[in-house]
Amino acid sequence: MTQNPAATPLLACRGVEKRFGPVIANKDINLEVFPGEILAILGENGAGKSTLMSIIAGRYRPDAGSIEINGKASLFVSPAKALSLGVGMVYQRFMLMDTLTVAENILLAADACGRSVSLRAIKKEINLLANRYGLEIDADRQAGSLSMGERQRAEILKLLVQSARLLIFDEPTAVLAPPDVERFFQVVSRLKEDGCGIIFITHKLEEVLKIADRIAILRKGRIITQTTLDRVSSKRDLARLMVGREVVLRVDKPTIATKDTVLEVCGLTGPKGSMQPAFTDISFNVCRGEILSIIGVAGNGQASLCKTINAQTTGQNGTIQFLGNSFDAATWATRRQSEIAYVPEDRHHAGSVAGMDLAENFLLTRLEQSGNSFWLQHARMESDIQTAVQEYSIVTHSSRTLAGQLSGGNLQKLILARELAKNPALFIAEQPTQGLDISATEEVWQAILAQRQFSAVLLFTGDLKEALSLSDRIAVMFSGRIIEIINAGDADSVGRIGLLMAGAGG
Amino acid sequence: MIDDIVFISQITIKSSIGVLLAAIGEIFAERSGILNLGVEGMMLVGALTGAAIGLAGGPPLLALGGGMLAGALLAMLHAFFSITLRADQTLSGLAIAILGGGLSNFLGRPIIGEVGIRLKAFPLPYLSDIPVIGEIFFNQSVLVYLAYLIIPFASYVLFHTRTGLKIRAVGDDAVSADVIGINVTAIRYCCTIFGGILAGLGGCYLSLAYTPGWKENMTAGQGWIAIAMVIFSLWSPYRAVLGALLFGGLTALQFFFQATGIEVIPVYILLMLPYLLTIGVLILVMHLKKGGKDGKSPRCLGVPFHREG
Amino acid sequence: MRLRLEKRYTKPQNEQLLIAVISFGLALLVGSIIFLIYGANPFLAYGVMFQGAFGSSLGFTEVIVKAIPLMLTGLAVAIAATMLLWNIGCEGQFVFGALGATWAALYLTPDWPSYSVLPALIICGAAAGMLWALIPAILKAHFQVSEILTTLLLNYVAIIIMDHLYFGPWRDPDGMGFPGSALFPDAAALPRFFDSRIHLGLFLAIAATIVLHILLRHSKWGFRIRVIGKGPMAAQYAGMKVNREIIRVMLISGALAGLAGMSEVAGIHLRLQEGLSVGYGYDGIIVACLAGFRPKMVPIFALVLGGLIIGGEQLQSSMHLPASIVQVLEGALLLGFLASEALLRFRLRIITSSSPSPSTNNA
Incomplete structure (x- = not known):
């Protein structure tokens, strides 16, 4: 040496x-x-x-x-x-x-x-x-x-x-x-x-x-x-x-029978307008009752794929089937945003508004679902946030606290609570525990697991441990493509995920 | 006919110098990443100071120096707020514009209309004898010749010297510039103050040469037009000349119509044209930008720089 | 050893009060210096100003008269700034409001029943202001042209149009060459109250304040506007249609400024004439800033600025000092506002090069 x-x-x-x-x-x-x-x-x-x-x-x-x-x-x-x-x-x-x-x-x-x-x-x-x-x-x-x-x-x-x-x-x-x-x-x-x-x-x-x-x-x-x-x-x-030593799953994950297919992506390439597509020929499906992880090292196209699936950017090619309705990559962007629950990676700037209070943040993406009234229903907002605070044990002084004053973990729980309150068919979480401490991570994981009952869950993560702890299936992404989709129960294949993420093939 | 064209051309140049000087100063400030909306105020204060010193019997050089110093002081204030205090540059610039306007109105009240120095046209020997061109370009005030020198100088400094390299680096990517050890703060201060100096000089041009004497709000929005012309110029001094000449040309047409009594276009429409043209130019630039041709706007324009830790 | 600004992790209490105190302190200080340069005693001058504005009931009613357009333009700037738009064009929209009202008073309603005249004036004033704000709004939403420059340049254009109208086509035929439109008919004059020049505009302005406050705080639309302003990325994430709101908000802003122009011409001048455009649009920026862009605070600071303006007029008549000191004080107020805001966001710290810095605080 x-x-x-x-x-x-x-x-x-x-x-x-x-x-x-x-x-x-x-x-x-x-x-x-x-x-x-x-x-x-x-x-x-x-x-x-x-x-x-x-x-x-x-x-x-x-x-x-x-x-x-x-x-x-x-x-x-x-x-x-x-x-x-x-x-x-x-x-x-x-x-x-x-x-x-x-x-x-x-x-x-x-x-x-x-x-x-x-x-x-x-x-x-x-x-x-x-x-x-x-x-x-x-x-x-x-x-x-x-x-x-x-x-x-x-x-x-x-x-x-x-x-x-x-x-x-x-x-x-x-x-x-x-x-x-x-x-x-x-x-x-x-x-x-x-x-x-x-x-x-x-x-x-x-x-x-x-x-x-x-x-x-x-x-x-x-x-x-x-x-x-x-x-x-x-x-x-x-x-x-x-x-760490605890590669063993610490989260209790009962098996659930998968139900209907919620999202089926076929040959998706995008996003539109980029010279070199960030992701190419992406195909997968997610059913109610399962968690599909899309894992990869940062910069391999997951972030861009996530945006397109969330209908925030438009794809170039391919189709998306959502609850039996078929969309092509271009029309999808205009249609579905409000029906997807989505926890974005940047919880401080995209997922929440730091200068607004918790009750208001809790309404951020639920404005359409909150009825046709022209006015804000303050009483309902208040009771909604109170329920969420209790259910997700968010530590805060009051619902008037500004979101910017919450710790990362509590903020993430707030966003999670809000998105799940939509009762979505499809739930997408992007790097949901990045930068969180152990206990907050566990709580977030529990919530995501529990949601499996009601939704198809799509999890974008760069954290192998997270993928292993939560997923039913794991899709490994490398340089814009899904290299392989691995069943989480398949112990032999799971061992290869790290290598696949590094682009080291078989 | 030729005479008309010479007349119009000569006045075009005359009318464009104030905007041009201010625009070149603003190019430096914006290239370094500082949006300075206070140009109008700096021009006014510069114009008043120049006129006042002239009226008090000061020599022309002192009047010019005073005007530039006044512009520089206001620019320093803007620099302090937007760089050191990291305040909103839009609001800080507006405050400077209002403050400069107020100061010049208040302090200038006693000398309205009085004329001390009048920088008359100074025909350059030999050059002014060239037919047509000589009359148009070289039968102007000394400050116009100074502007002729400043244009290539500014462009040279910005694009062919190490200083210019640093200025552009700071405006395009303050974080990277800081990482390799360029003093972002110092460069931004210098550029903003240089912008103020040129705005003050532009003001002096108005009150000493163009329409000698002090008049309230005599810039009539030229500072704002200068800022718009900076966008039009895509932050390059040579293209700023084009913008300033457009402005000057419209002004010259007004003079021409007034002088000859011909009224092809109603006067009030002519008066509006510089402003409308400026807006049109902004739309054009933005439209080109949208079409993929990236206007080379400094990427850190208006973004305060702060190294944490 | 050197000086650094560091981020604060806790907010001081009484933030708004601190900002106001520091701003005014700084402005008065700057003003004093200017008075001294001019050769006037600052204490005496401030005394005269205060006495003129708040020392008599007549002075005070005039302060309120000034506060009417200031409230409306202040609201106009504040609502736009709520979603990070800078409407520097209130002056032009103000002028257009006055033009709309003048047109309605002199050319639209002369034969209308008297009860319908004032509503027509109000609608035309607001609509004309909206029209003028629509231009920068469209340019911003569809061409990404900075609204700061377009609104500002359009001010000059609006004033030229107004000058042209009262010098030309709208000049009073019986005015003996005096530049200005004909006098408004009685039905087109805003009613005055309290034996003073305080006119109906006051109630319009108060109503606008209340409506805006309620809309911003309690409607879903207001919620969207606030999200767009405070978290542009979050607005995108939540799928809000930002361009549509840019147009809407600019229209509302223009309508408010237009109302200010309408109330000024129909409440005070009663004809279109020189001296109508004296910078209420620019003053609105200062009112809005000091109010922290919150509608409910706007009336208070409109009164303060109104007091400043009346004080300045008093200064001119009794001490022969130019009233433009008000403009200086306004600029200084805005700088004071920025300085105090910076001091609340950051703390000044002296760093010595030998010792590592101590921990900030644990809150």
Whole structure:
């Protein structure tokens, strides 16, 4: 292994802590990275990985703890300062200025680090580094016209031109096409040979096994496990480490006989107007009495598919059958919005209105169902919300509380209660427990399971544990297609889901 | 006939300079991501300051400097509210417009109609002797020549210098710019203040050269038209010239009809045309944008920047 | 060490009161500076203003007279702002309201029975204001053209149209060349009350306030408007038809501003003439802001601004100071409003580079 205990670590975090108001994003973080070492950071969404990386890269300042670079305590006040000390980050959302060329982007970065170089000199440097690490790119192209792979190469060059020694990647392969992924790995190993330290955040176990030397697993803002890769024998091992020991279902899931088919999607491609369809040839059906999960790593087309099925965007091709009525992809969008219960991913902006009170939020999508009266029925709104608050044990002072003041879990329960109050034939939930704590997660799960009795449930999730706990069937999505639909009872097949999500085929 | 065309062309240029200067200033502010709706107020304050200094016997340069400083001060106020306090840029700009209008009306009351400095046409040697063109372009006030210089300068700075690169970076993607270490706040302040300086200069042009002397609300909406012309220009100084000339041309037609007594179009319709034309131009730009041709509006325009943590 | 703004996670109590106090404090401060520059004693000047506005019953009734159009334009701005539309064009819609009323009074109703004249005036005034607001509404809903610029530019156009009318086709034939329309017939004058210039417009404005308040708070339509304004993404998610509401709200806004113009011309001037458009539309923006865009608060701040305007007039007549100080105070009030709002959203914190920041608060 490359790790040498005697060497000075490139980076050492000591007791780093970060809060956003009342929310603790990171606590007690102790982490070291040595030259020539690749560290993989794993963890669920909202575990605090990105925040931690942003702290190391100087974008956020820690509330407590210290960071040492090459053994010297450093306080980064800005990303530029961090970069001039050799620490650079490639963010998940690439930070290139689209309207400028690659060379101009890199020039500005150099300029901000206090190096005044000419555009010509920068281009020379770019070419030199590009040849050395296999990062070929046309420096005169506008960043906005680059493919994802090219953008990433430009980002890496941006750091290397500043002689970065520690490179941080936030889900570097999430948006890359397979050949670019391969290429990225080659670049990373060359950087490693040159003695750079690499940190990368990922969800894909395959990659961890392939290139990482060491892993750190974050949960709820803390590092729960740090281990070297030689102690991990298989993907299954790794999966267990990542999800926690309780892969066993903790939710009581009685079997229910499935009833009539509520939704049948056939050959759906979309959305309309996009050059490259986000999802292609999607076919599945959901019956009353079952939960179908559509699972996949973020960026594989689920979000877009969810929007089209919710009739918020229009599809290009394909048909949708809803309760026996057939719609083509275009007409669906105008017809069905009010009859579908839908818990959206963004509960703070889409699912609720932060500046309005609970009773009003409870009415948000139920306006049509609440009768023909021109007026709001305040008394009924009040009793509705009271019932919901009790039924779903939402913790709040009163129905006059603003939705923005609820905790994430309580807000999600409110949205769930509202959507289920529609008594829908089809219930769609999108990442329903993202960022929620254990108890809220359990409650949300119970509610979704219970709804199976009355509705067909379609669950979009990136969380394998959630899919396994709730679903009757699991459809795995990768790069816009449903790769396979797996029966949750089929233990052998279930084991392969993680691999399918990572696009690792059979 | 030729004489008429020369007359109209000359006045077209004369009438477009105020809007043009303000528009170029606003291009800088908006390129950096700050929507400054206070241009009208800054122009008024600039016009009053210039006129007042001139009236008090100050030399023309001092009058110009004073006018620009007044515009800059109001712009600084807008910058403080919209950048530091992250207030709503629409409301802050409106407040500046109202405040500037009020200040100029209040403080300018005693000097209404009095004329101190009159920057007369200054024919450039040799150049003004060129037939037709010389009369149109080079028999103008010094401030017009200054505008001739400012246009290419502004375009050069914006598109061919490192400073311009940074300005565009901050306006298009403040978060990315911040991540690589560009000082978003400083650049936005500078651009907003530069916008105020040019708006003040545009005001000075009105009160020292175009229609010398101070008159209440003498800008008559030119500040607002400048803002609309910025959208029309797709944030490029050269195209702003085109917009300003359109405005100037309509104004020149009014003069022409008045001077000659011909009334092809009723005067009140002519008076409305600059405003209606500006609205038409806005529709056109938006329509093109809808058709897929993306108007290159700075992507962070009007969005306050704040790095958490 | 440096200064930073940090997000507040708790709201201070008495928010609205704080905003008002800070805004006025700042405005008075700015005003004082301007008075000093002008060479006037600010205390004396403010004293005169206050005395003029609230010191006598005559002054106070005039304050109410001013507050009538301010209430209506304030409501017009507030209802549009409720769904994040900036109607800066109240001035133009005000002018059109006046034009509509003038047309009704002089050309439509002269032969009508007297009881039908006032309703016709009111309807025509509101309709004309709506018409003028319809243009930016359509441009916004269908071409995404910023309503800020279009409404504003249309103000200039409206004023030019009005000038043209009373200088030209509508000029009083018996007016001896005086620019202005003929005097309204008696039946077309809004009745006045309390032995003062307070006219029927007051009750229209109060009624509009109540109706708007009830609609916004208690109707499903108002609910939709509020959702669109406070959570545009949520409105999309809930399937609300935003474009349709843009048009509706702009029409209502235009109607209110039109009513203001109607009541001003039929209640005070009784003819179309110069001095009708004195910026009530712009003042409405300030009224609406200070009222936090809530209709029920609009009358209070309309009175305050009305007081300011009367005070300014008093200043002009007794101290010979330009009444445009009012405009300065208005601009400063708006800035004060923005500053106090910022201070309520964020807290100022001094950061020293050596110590990590302490925790904010746990609420």
